[in-house]
Amino acid sequence: MKMLTGIAALGGAASLALLMAMPAAAQSAVSLDERAAAQAAAVQADVVKWRRDIHQHPELSEEEVRTAKLVADHLRALGLEVRTGIAKTGVVGILRGGKPGGVVALRADMDALPVEEQTGLPFASKVKAMYDGKQTSVMHACGHDAHVAMLMGTAKILAGMKADIAGTVIFVFQPSEEGTLGPRVSGAELMIKENLFGALEPDAIFAIHVVPGESGKLLWRSGGMYAASDRIEIRLSGKQTHGARPWDGTDMPAIASGIVQDFAHIASRQVNVTHAPTVLTIAAINGGNRFNIIPESMTLLGTLRTFDPEMRKLAMAKAEASVASISALYGGSAEFIWTAPTPAVINDPKLTAAMTDALRKAAGKAGIDNQIDPATGSDDYSYFSRLYPSIYYNLGIGFPKGTNHSPFFDVVDEGALEVGVRSQVLTTLTFLQKIQSGELPRRKAK
Numbered sequence: 001m002k003m004l005t006g007i008a009a010l011g012g013a014a015s016l017a018l019l020m021a022m023p024a025a026a027q028s029a030v031s032l033d034e035r036a037a038a039q040a041a042a043v044q045a046d047v048v049k050w051r052r053d054i055h056q057h058p059e060l061s062e063e064e065v066r067t068a069k070l071v072a073d074h075l076r077a078l079g080l081e082v083r084t085g086i087a088k089t090g091v092v093g094i095l096r097g098g099k100p101g102g103v104v105a106l107r108a109d110m111d112a113l114p115v116e117e118q119t120g121l122p123f124a125s126k127v128k129a130m131y132d133g134k135q136t137s138v139m140h141a142c143g144h145d146a147h148v149a150m151l152m153g154t155a156k157i158l159a160g161m162k163a164d165i166a167g168t169v170i171f172v173f174q175p176s177e178e179g180t181l182g183p184r185v186s187g188a189e190l191m192i193k194e195n196l197f198g199a200l201e202p203d204a205i206f207a208i209h210v211v212p213g214e215s216g217k218l219l220w221r222s223g224g225m226y227a228a229s230d231r232i233e234i235r236l237s238g239k240q241t242h243g244a245r246p247w248d249g250t251d252m253p254a255i256a257s258g259i260v261q262d263f264a265h266i267a268s269r270q271v272n273v274t275h276a277p278t279v280l281t282i283a284a285i286n287g288g289n290r291f292n293i294i295p296e297s298m299t300l301l302g303t304l305r306t307f308d309p310e311m312r313k314l315a316m317a318k319a320e321a322s323v324a325s326i327s328a329l330y331g332g333s334a335e336f337i338w339t340a341p342t343p344a345v346i347n348d349p350k351l352t353a354a355m356t357d358a359l360r361k362a363a364g365k366a367g368i369d370n371q372i373d374p375a376t377g378s379d380d381y382s383y384f385s386r387l388y389p390s391i392y393y394n395l396g397i398g399f400p401k402g403t404n405h406s407p408f409f410d411v412v413d414e415g416a417l418e419v420g421v422r423s424q425v426l427t428t429l430t431f432l433q434k435i436q437s438g439e440l441p442r443r444k445a446k
């Protein structure tokens with residue numbers, strides 16, 4: 001072990017070359033984290049190059065044609081079985097290890113956003129595409145460029161270890177996480193509908209998302225990590241009247257303001273606030289055009305964010321009852337429309353506990369935080385996490401001038417990508433080892 005520690009200490013490509021040259025018996029004595037670290041260092045230059053290329057060529061949801069081709073060509077060159085065109089542009093690569101074992105899937109989302117980049121990077125996007133009927137600037141403002149590049153690097157490493165891998169690794173390159181305008185088409189949901197795994201369903205699935213934060217830090221929590229999201233549209237209708245005589249018609253603004261106030265009470269007092277958070281928001285009130293006309297209709301738009309399926313149902317029922325009764329109180333009527341449901345991203349407690357050591361070893365100097373607050377944002381990875389034991393964790397990439405989705409979002413420290421690759425390699429190999437040893441169960445077919 002001493003000699004081998006010395007080799008790992010050489011770091012980077014040198015140690016990888018030495019590892020490759022070693023007889024298999026000696027290699028197996030090298031600890032998993034040392035192997036993963038050496039190999040992640042060795043592909044880092046490629047990962048950075050791919051990330052910058054993808055960053056410079058961002059594609060909107062459902063249009064990830066160039067990115068998908070880049071990925072598919074790469075996976076084919078590595079000798080993987082590749083399927084393309086799943087959910088329009090999705091790509092799946094299958095790596096069958098040299099020994100039998102479990103099945104693990106790794107997911108990266110590929111799409112960019114209609115945002116005009118202002119990072120000033122030499123490889124900043126100048127791409128424009130049609131969005132909502134207009135020529136619009138496109139930018140990787142959520143870091144999915146980094147996700148694709150890291151998973152390409154991970155595939156390269158694991159393909160190189162193929163003979164030693166006990167089990168199967170499925171690389172899922174998913175389109176349309178952000179979704180298009182109008183009714184949300186989730187890339188994850190569509191890939192599942194199109195049976196992306198076929199007969200080879202995973203025992204677990206992992207995903208990573210870059211976020212502003214200390215570079216190389218890995219962050220997650222057990223249980224509900226990202227909220228379930230439901231869009232709200234409320235169409236109020238009644239009788240138009242003069243602003244000086246509200247009693248002659250339906251007092252539409254009074255209904256709207258009543259709903260806003262009651263929604264705050266529902267979220268803060270009508271569901272068990274000690275169990276999980278609930279956010280019930282009215283974000284837009286549209287209606288009326290003059291100081292002295294109370295209109296016959298108004299539309300309210302909003303969103304519900306929850307972490308528990310039962311609490312979600314309860315909040316929905318209470319919101320509907322509130323809207324119906326407040327509208328009736330003022331002699332109006334209401335149509336309540338829920339759209340674009342996205343489930344919560346749930347980190348499987350048992351799997352999360354079993355992977356904590358691997359993630360700690362993979363993290364950079366900044367270490368881990370496995371007790372972060374739940375995030376009220378959403379990610380359609382939830383469609384995977386509700387079917388398979390799953391972990392979704394964040395990777396800190398330094399502190400850009402703007403958050404995810406801002407024109408200033410950037411992977412400030414590309415060194416963090418090496419941590420991301422290391423974490424994917426290490427969690428994959430650790431998971432398959434634990435399946436092999438019986439410490440973690442194979443997934444039972446549902």
Ligand SMILES: [Zn+2]
Nearest residue numbers: 142178404405
């Ligand atoms: Zn996003």
Ligand SMILES: [Zn+2]
Nearest residue numbers: 142143144209
């Ligand atoms: Zn994202």
